[in-house]
Amino acid sequence: MTPEDPEETQPLLGPPGGSAPLSRRVFLAAFAAALGPLSFGFALGYSSPAIPSLRRAASPALRLDDAAASWFGAIVTLGAATGGVLGGWLVDRAGRKLSLLLCTVPFVVGFAVITAAQNVWMLLGGRLLTGLACGIASLVAPVYISEISYPGVRGLLGSCVQLMVVTGILLAYLAGWVLEWRWLAVLGCAPASFMLLLMCYMPETPRFLLSQQRRQEATAAMQFLWGSEQVWEEPPVGAEHQGFHPAQLRHPGIYKPFIIGISLMAFQQLSGINAVMFYAETIFEEAKFKDSSLASVIVGVIQVLFTAMAALIMDRAGRRLLLTLSGVVMVFSTSAFGAYFKLTQGGPSNSSHVDLLTPLSMEPASASVGLAWLAVGSMCLFIAGFAVGWGPIPWLLMSEIFPLHVKGMATGVCVLTNWFMAFLVTKEFSSVMAVLRPYGAFWLASAFCIFSVLFTLSCVPETKGKTLEQITAHFEGR
Template structure:
């Protein structure tokens, strides 16, 4: 039953992670699309925080029951929501599309109707020759890959151990602390998304992650000592009869690096790849293209999770985290070179940009 429930939950999360960003981007007014699109990740980290808090006081069985409440509410509330105007236009339901638009926006002001003809129905491999399709597809896949290669899962794996080594008495409280940082900085990102722009936040987020991962690798390098490869380092000071444990002090370096990384990730590389994925694809290939991007994200998450311990054995812990810092550097360079700014543009204008119009 546990395995079956986990399988169904995974399938549902996969569908939601694909559909929710696309739905929001298609119903949102351009001026607030960044704010609303970032709310996907904000709600994800808020849910994680609430799960941490609930897990602090509830048995796991009751935690699973509590987890039924949000999807039940979503199921009921989505009954009152219309299909997106763009989808209705692909079904040649023009009146219904305009009615949905008036329901969502209040008026048709600012609406730019997408061209929907026979040539725009469905995805074909021949479309990959068009720059308006292959360029955003390469960008979307790369963003999802870099998000997972940043090392966010590795950091989360070590969160509990790091807090314990820093002498936190309650590891559950440490998890809640991590969740609070995620929520706060994701909320900040959502608020400034439509002012600062996507590229700037991605670049700043990447730079912060480079420094935090480098410091994290330095922590592992400093705590590795002697032929026994012990992670415990003690310094004997001549004027004191008691040994001074440097390990606890260095553990606080790890705590600071981890908190800095989580804040930096939440400001950019957490929410923005999902937001950009929902913005950059033309209407006629959006379903398939976003599906490929989501599949890339979850596959890379699996790959990093599965191989990270082996990488640590080969490169040592400090080498593994310095490797993630190198991937973060590549993500910054990729952002500055290839990722366009979508702030304030309609979805049709973004498509026209990739097509060279």
């Protein structure tokens, strides 16, 4: 199908004219899929309360030293990078629904291995399995939700992926106050188990079913999701069955979204979010907070509130505007953060290692409570700015911009890029600080945030209110 006028393009699937569907079960299906990102967030947040508990473990075989504690956190990113590749393969061959069901297995098995752990290797093996599940869930859930949503709510439902991630992190922090590491791992099995039960009753996405020429099942899925049995136009199935070939990268409809997706994931990790999270508890200690673990909860609450706000306004404000505003806020906050380190002349200059979730020790030469509160304010502003735009939107756009026949491969590369950059930034941040000092490292993050704003304004299209087919047509110049 090649319409001569893009403005006259009708939605291939969904209610005519974009009208609201009769059924609200699309929200139930989106919630079921979003339980995967909730498990993903819990797995990420798990190490923060678990590491201190494991450092004090009664059994020497389970006690974590500094190196083991670092790998206990960092190995999740390696597992997730592998899961991103595996998820990209699964999502096209097994389908969106079955891929979500399959990712519950490593979640549950991984936490079960941690629960039964008798030595550090079992702990690391369990974390690697949960990381694998995180990578699959972080890819498949956005794709599933974008393909079952109609344009008027796709931004809202798609943003719920990141909302559930930060909610899962916050739940891990809160539960960590009252549960030791074994019982916390038992709790980690719950969201994935619930998703397994709920997703069994949810349909496959109509777009995937039509691409497989399963029209009758697609009709039933649309009846369930949208309260409508009518299919206005069936997408061409030839391209979908061709799969991806490197020669297709010459086509604007492939290489343009490819560049955008990979760049968004790289800029998200280069923004400095991990560096800020490293220092969260230490900054709160400098501001005279009695309980430094409260810092994790405050950070989690800020993330949840502002990600929820972004979800509510996503379909009105648009993706480009929120990305731009988010980037500008992060530029100012990381600059202020760097100024704090410059003024206090603090931070390690020769450290060779950074724990994933344990902040580096800081001993400012002339730190005052006033300057510490400047750091607290900058940190909270940064986290709020990140949560409004650069937290949820790269994942949302990743699920929107790729044509159906390359979506599995392309989203797999994007997820691999994100997790690889997360691992790289995590492990090499101390080396950057050794060369540039802490203030230089944060000012470098500020420069990356400036580049992210310029990239958004020059390259990222607005997808608000458009069907997935209209977005594809935009990149193809139709």
